[in-house]
Amino acid sequence: MKSEKKLPSAVIKRMPRYYRYLTTLQQMGISRISSRDLGNRMGITASQVRHDFFCFGASGLQGYGYDVALLRQEIRDIFSLDDMFTVIIIGAGNLGHALAKYTGFEKNGYRVIAIFDIKPELIGEKINDVEVIHLDKLPEYAKENHVDIAALTVPEIRVLEVAKLVTDNGIKALWNFSPIEMITNEDVVVENIQMIDSLMVLGYNLRAAEADKAK
Amino acid sequence: MKSEKKLPSAVIKRMPRYYRYLTTLQQMGISRISSRDLGNRMGITASQVRHDFFCFGASGLQGYGYDVALLRQEIRDIFSLDDMFTVIIIGAGNLGHALAKYTGFEKNGYRVIAIFDIKPELIGEKINDVEVIHLDKLPEYAKENHVDIAALTVPEIRVLEVAKLVTDNGIKALWNFSPIEMITNEDVVVENIQMIDSLMVLGYNLRAAEADKAK
Numbered sequence A, B: 001m002k003s004e005k006k007l008p009s010a011v012i013k014r015m016p017r018y019y020r021y022l023t024t025l026q027q028m029g030i031s032r033i034s035s036r037d038l039g040n041r042m043g044i045t046a047s048q049v050r051h052d053f054f055c056f057g058a059s060g061l062q063g064y065g066y067d068v069a070l071l072r073q074e075i076r077d078i079f080s081l082d083d084m085f086t087v088i089i090i091g092a093g094n095l096g097h098a099l100a101k102y103t104g105f106e107k108n109g110y111r112v113i114a115i116f117d118i119k120p121e122l123i124g125e126k127i128n129d130v131e132v133i134h135l136d137k138l139p140e141y142a143k144e145n146h147v148d149i150a151a152l153t154v155p156e157i158r159v160l161e162v163a164k165l166v167t168d169n170g171i172k173a174l175w176n177f178s179p180i181e182m183i184t185n186e187d188v189v190v191e192n193i194q195m196i197d198s199l200m201v202l203g204y205n206l207r208a209a210e211a212d213k214a215k
Helices: A009-027 A034-043 A046-055 A068-078 A095-099 A134-144 A156-168 A196-212 B009-027 B035-042 B046-055 B068-078 B092-103 B135-144 B155-168 B197-213
Strands: A083-091 A110-117 A130-134 A150-153 A173-176 A189-192 B085-090 B111-118 B130-134 B148-151 B173-176 B191-194
Touching: A009 A046, A009 A068, A009 B130, A009 B197, A034 A046, A083 A095, A083 A134, A083 B035, A095 A110, A095 B092, A110 A134, A110 B197, A130 A134, A134 A156, A150 A156, A150 B197, A156 A173, A173 B197, A189 B197, A196 B009, A196 B085, A196 B111, A196 B148, A196 B173, A196 B191, B009 B035, B035 B046, B068 B111, B085 B092, B085 B135, B092 B111, B092 B173, B111 B135, B130 B135, B135 B155, B155 B173, B191 B197
Parallel strands: A083 A110, A083 A150, A110 A130, A150 A173, A173 A189, B085 B111, B085 B148, B111 B130, B148 B173, B173 B191
Antiparallel strands: none
């Protein structure tokens, strides 16, 4: 049972946040932590922490807590972070530039290896040492290089055709920044970044806090 | 009970996605939908749909389903989308530009009213008709204009000092794009966009799909 490793998707979604906290703890030189202390820092309950870690077979010792380095490495293993995933970015606009320049990806196991666009004036530009290549060359590029993930930062009206091009060329994972939501199927896994969702939650919590204060 | 409107945060987080689907349905001219049909489109179960809508007091009619326009308006009310929230962006780099140019915010009830930076060459630039103002002028600006939300797209090393400046000037909601996670407290509500979390989930699902195929 313990090593079956089919984790519930809700637990998987919460895991990156644990990983970030464990990384910070390790950087601070903290080698072990209780579920209560970790929960306090993260704003969740100790029992949630224990539940989530139990799901992937990690249990703390009574009176000792969790071994920070060990737990962090277990998460790295679950997420294959030591593999180094290869990522291409399609769309060298502002968002594509922002992603290409973000140093946190490589540090966490994701390497941007190419950026594609169709605008002649962008081709050949280097962003963080990564070259902008014409989208026409994607089929050739995908044959010669192993690409795990394509980040789609193209305009909304082009995203479906680009998604098709990408998956037709054997890329199996889409990181979609357009407002058009795509759904994972048997051929391709998708994560949609819907900026507006988080903004709506923020607006809701703001009005709720204002209402509380007014009481 | 029904109108207490203290919704569980997990339901609140799922609501924007329903809202997007309902908007699409309305645009397609579909006026009513069953929980099963909606669940199918969204890749969730019918009982999840019924549970979530029941939480805010909306129930479908047996054999009829939900009234799309009515349900959509209820979500608009819950999220105060007809209020029009005002948003400022701090940091006119690539990500700040991308946010300022994104047309989906205004359409959904969030208006970007100003962008702040400290680089002299950016001051006075207009992005989508919104002016870049020097950060030194933020206190004055916040006195003269009602600001609901500040989006923080500044470099990681500056984000805490900028967050302090913003909240010291009476802004109560932070939309934080830096990797440094901030936590909601009694004075300020925060939403953190952690790009890396979604990328980790995508990588996990990719490797899981590959392992399934290899079986």
